[in-house]
Amino acid sequence: METQVFDSAKSELKRSAVADNVSGKSKLSEVRTSSGMFIRKGKDPIVAGIEDKIATWTFLPKENGEDIQVLRYEPGQKYDPHYDYFTDKVNIARGGHRIATVLMYLTDVEKGGETVFPSAEPRKGDALLFFSLYPNAVPDPASLHAGCPVDEGEKWSATKSGFMSILSTKLWDLVEIAQMRKKIARDGLRLGMH
Numbered sequence: 001m002e003t004q005v006f007d008s009a010k011s012e013l014k015r016s017a018v019a020d021n022v023s024g025k026s027k028l029s030e031v032r033t034s035s036g037m038f039i040r041k042g043k044d045p046i047v048a049g050i051e052d053k054i055a056t057w058t059f060l061p062k063e064n065g066e067d068i069q070v071l072r073y074e075p076g077q078k079y080d081p082h083y084d085y086f087t088d089k090v091n092i093a094r095g096g097h098r099i100a101t102v103l104m105y106l107t108d109v110e111k112g113g114e115t116v117f118p119s120a121e122p123r124k125g126d127a128l129l130f131f132s133l134y135p136n137a138v139p140d141p142a143s144l145h146a147g148c149p150v151d152e153g154e155k156w157s158a159t160k161s162g163f164m165s166i167l168s169t170k171l172w173d174l175v176e177i178a179q180m181r182k183k184i185a186r187d188g189l190r191l192g193m194h
Contacts, residue, residue: 009070012037016071018082024090033077034147038067054102054160058129066161073113073155079147081116084161085132085139097137098161103128105157112151
């Protein structure tokens with residue numbers, strides 16, 4: 001997977017931006033210093049296959065997801081503590097809150113570069129699923145996370161977020177999602193991306 005992702009991403013990387021809390025527009029900020037790019041949904045069979053696995057794992061419809069975002073962190077680059085849900089009305093109206101994010105680790109990092117969550121020890125090929133909202137659509141403050149500065153080497157990762165879209169006609173069973181969250185919290189869960 002990583003060869004395909006790297007080949008697609010390397011020539012298109014741009015400085016990563018953040019959403020402005022008032023306007024909802026993308027802006028550069030020292031809060032986030034990585035480089036990134038987006039791979040269009042269903043771009044090719046490999047991307048479509050990754051999206052199928054994510055939809056199956058998260059119980060969220062593929063059409064509610066963002067494009068896959070590929071990120072590169074070089075030495076000293078980081079993403080300060082942040083939430084993946086939105087606080088601005090523009091992004092909420094555009095697609096709704098990000099209800100969940102899958103973080104896929106595309107490389108091992110020689111030193112540093114941890115994504116700070118309780119008990120997350122990432123390795124190349126791992127994927128981490130976390131929810132930004134409770135099943136009743138209230139933001140979950142426990143979803144706060146950060147990308148620590150890389151000390152040596154590079155960190156490559158990819159994220160895919162699913163939206164609780166106000167435009168979607170599909171509904172998912174919130175009870176099933178709540179039960180799944182409890183199971184993940186209790187047992188952990190890994191998505192085979194190797």
